[in-house]
Amino acid sequence: MNSKSNKEVLLVxxxxxxxxxxxxxxxxxxxxxEGENLVLMGKSGSGKSVLIKCLVGLMPPDSGxxxxxxxxxxxxxxxxxxxxxxxxxxxxQGSALYDSMTVRENLEFPLRRHSKKLTEEExxxxxxxxxxxxxxxxxxxxxxxxxxxGMQRRIALARALILKPKIIFYDEPTTGLDPITAKEIILLxxxxxxxxxxxxxxxTHDVDCARVISNRMLLLLDGINYAEGTFTExxxxxxxxxxxFFK
Amino acid sequence: xAYLLSLKQNIASFFMEIGEMSFFSLRFFKELFTxxxxxxxxxxxxxxxxxxxxxxxxxxxxxxxxVFTLQTRPTLMDFGAVAWMPSMxxxxxxxxxxPVIIALICAGRIGxxxxxxxxxxxxxxxxxxxxxxxxxxxxxxxxxxxxAATLMLPLxxxxxxxxxxxxxxxxxxxxxxxSFVLYFNQVFEALxxxxxxxxxxxxxxxxxxxxxxxxFKGYTSKKGTAGVGKASNSAVVYTSMLxxxxxxxxxxxxxxxx
Numbered sequence: 001m002n003s004k005s006n007k008e009v010l011l012v013x014x015x016x017x018x019x020x021x022x023x024x025x026x027x028x029x030x031x032x033x034e035g036e037n038l039v040l041m042g043k044s045g046s047g048k049s050v051l052i053k054c055l056v057g058l059m060p061p062d063s064g065x066x067x068x069x070x071x072x073x074x075x076x077x078x079x080x081x082x083x084x085x086x087x088x089x090x091x092x093q094g095s096a097l098y099d100s101m102t103v104r105e106n107l108e109f110p111l112r113r114h115s116k117k118l119t120e121e122e123x124x125x126x127x128x129x130x131x132x133x134x135x136x137x138x139x140x141x142x143x144x145x146x147x148x149x150g151m152q153r154r155i156a157l158a159r160a161l162i163l164k165p166k167i168i169f170y171d172e173p174t175t176g177l178d179p180i181t182a183k184e185i186i187l188l189x190x191x192x193x194x195x196x197x198x199x200x201x202x203x204t205h206d207v208d209c210a211r212v213i214s215n216r217m218l219l220l221l222d223g224i225n226y227a228e229g230t231f232t233e234x235x236x237x238x239x240x241x242x243x244x245f246f247k
Numbered sequence: 248x249a250y251l252l253s254l255k256q257n258i259a260s261f262f263m264e265i266g267e268m269s270f271f272s273l274r275f276f277k278e279l280f281t282x283x284x285x286x287x288x289x290x291x292x293x294x295x296x297x298x299x300x301x302x303x304x305x306x307x308x309x310x311x312x313x314v315f316t317l318q319t320r321p322t323l324m325d326f327g328a329v330a331w332m333p334s335m336x337x338x339x340x341x342x343x344x345x346p347v348i349i350a351l352i353c354a355g356r357i358g359x360x361x362x363x364x365x366x367x368x369x370x371x372x373x374x375x376x377x378x379x380x381x382x383x384x385x386x387x388x389x390x391x392x393x394x395a396a397t398l399m400l401p402l403x404x405x406x407x408x409x410x411x412x413x414x415x416x417x418x419x420x421x422x423x424x425x426s427f428v429l430y431f432n433q434v435f436e437a438l439x440x441x442x443x444x445x446x447x448x449x450x451x452x453x454x455x456x457x458x459x460x461x462x463f464k465g466y467t468s469k470k471g472t473a474g475v476g477k478a479s480n481s482a483v484v485y486t487s488m489l490x491x492x493x494x495x496x497x498x499x500x501x502x503x504x505x
Contacts, residue, residue: 058375082381096376100364110380159380 007034008067009167009199010055015064017050024050025061026223030201032167037193037200039210039231041245042220048203049093051220052171055201056090057081069166086114089160089168089198093175095152097144097159104140107131107159114163130158133195134188150181154188161192170202174209186212207246211235219245271463275393278386285391292395296357300403307352308407311344312336312414320422329423333430334437336415341438342446345408347494350453353400354486358461361392362482365465366475374466389466393458400454401447441505449497453490460486 010032017025024047032038042048053059055066057073066073069087076084097106107127111118118126131137134154144152153173160168173189174182186209193200202213210217211231219227219234219242227234227242235246316336323329365388368374377384412434419425461482468478 053375056379058378078383082383085379085381088379090376090379092372092376094371096372098373098376099367099371109377109382113380113382 008032009034009069010201011065011067012055013065013067015051015054015066016062017047017054017059018062024223025054025064027064028220028223029225030218032199032201034166034199035197037190037202037213037215039202039204039214039217040220041205041207041210041217042203043205043245046220047223048205048220049171052090052169052201052203056085056088056169086110086163087166089163089165091153091156091160091168091170091173093171095144095149095156097147097152097156099144101144102140103131103136103142103144103147103155106144106155107162110159110163126162130162131155133161133192134158148181150177150184153177153181153185157185157188157192161196164196165198167199167201170200170204172204172206173202174204174206179208182206182209189213205245267467268459268463271466272459274385275390275459278383278390279394281386283386285387288387288391289395292391293399296353296392296395297399297402300353300356300399301406303352303356304349304403304407305410307349308345308410309414311348311407312340312411312416313418315340315344315411316415316418320418332419332423333415333425333433337412337434337437338442340411340415341408342442343494343498345411346404346446346450346453347490349404349407350400350450350457350490351487353396353403353454354457354483354490357396358457358482358486359479361396361458361461362464362468363475363479365389365392365462366468366478369466369468370471370475385466389462392462393455396458396461397451397454400457401450404450404453405447441501445497445501445505449493452493452497456489456493457486460489 008031010030012028012030015025015028016023028051030038030040040048040051050059054061055068057066057076060074068084071080071084073081073084097103098109101109104127107130108123111123111126127140128137131140134157136151136154136158139147139151139155144155147155157173170189173185177185189200189202190213192198200213202209204210214231217229217231217234218225221227221241227237227239229237234242237243316332319335320329320332323332323335365374368388374384374388377387412431416425416427416430419430420427464478464482464485468474
């Protein structure tokens, strides 16, 4: 499916995060290898989105370390973190397109902030190239509210890809989509992974998505990585807690 | 007992919110002087707040001038002091009524829209998306909006005051056959530097308050559409209250020094 290496691009050690008495992450560990599609599954409210926000520095963990592309993110200042973020793409659960901007402006936004030396023509070429990757070049001047849910997800994917990141985090990429559109998004993620050789951490509770997309899977339960393995290994497990995920 | 407990909690949360807003404004001043400066977004916000509020401020000012003159005229006629109309109206509008009414209108128009816009961006993770893409959302969204409101409100108030005086002149022209030239001659004779300067200075503070509260309420809004509605609504309520407090302080200080 893809060319996976043994080089770690993301390493999470003993991550703890809680909100008052509610302990969401209780010493979570994770490693993502170069070129790998790692699927993280967990029940609703199990802390998947909290985890992914800790990984990109949107939320500080209570303790533990996150090494992204070899750099401990807790030791980076704001400017170093911003530089690191150019190598990280993020697909939000609700797409998070800037609704006051057109599709073109949405895609230009990260480009203009990180590649200031680009000319108008170069910017335009990169925008059209990103839209071509997701098959939506005709929507370049549309506003986000004119796009369907699936289209918004694809545009958000194009925006996440525009800086050619080394790692992409997907926060429930198929949630809220009909089965056909969800399948299209899954295939698109695979196509993009093949083309750009990115490493991906996909957070989902969609079993079909996990089956098609994963090289390896992790199950998040009670704030820890409860089980790890390939889809086949985990889906054939006799542990009732693991079985519950695949019913 | 339960009532006292709830009162205690409300007072505590009120002071906590004041504390949070103070930190928020300190962060604004810190980010204001650090690079990168978001000039393009600042200009865009000046256009959105300034240009797009002109019609509303103009209509409000015109009606204010007309109504104020119509209501005052009979009383001044009773005292045989109708000739004082231009000076009385101009001083009232420039010193007090114009800035306060226009600031209140802008609190509704600008403050609520900032609260709702930033609040909905928070709820739909657009602020997180901005941060992940390596942009400081506080600088891009908050600093530009507070600065634009601070710069635009004085201009809107000057424009609104001028339109209000035109409205008043129209009434005087129709009811008292006072020519526009005579009316405005009397207006400029009556107005002094001490009327215009303090009134203009306080409008900067009004603009800052509108931008600050709107941004604070939006930026700290809780998840969900109810949170956005609450942010928008409380932005207007808090700003309106704050405007009167600022006005009180400004009048008090002016009274001491001028």
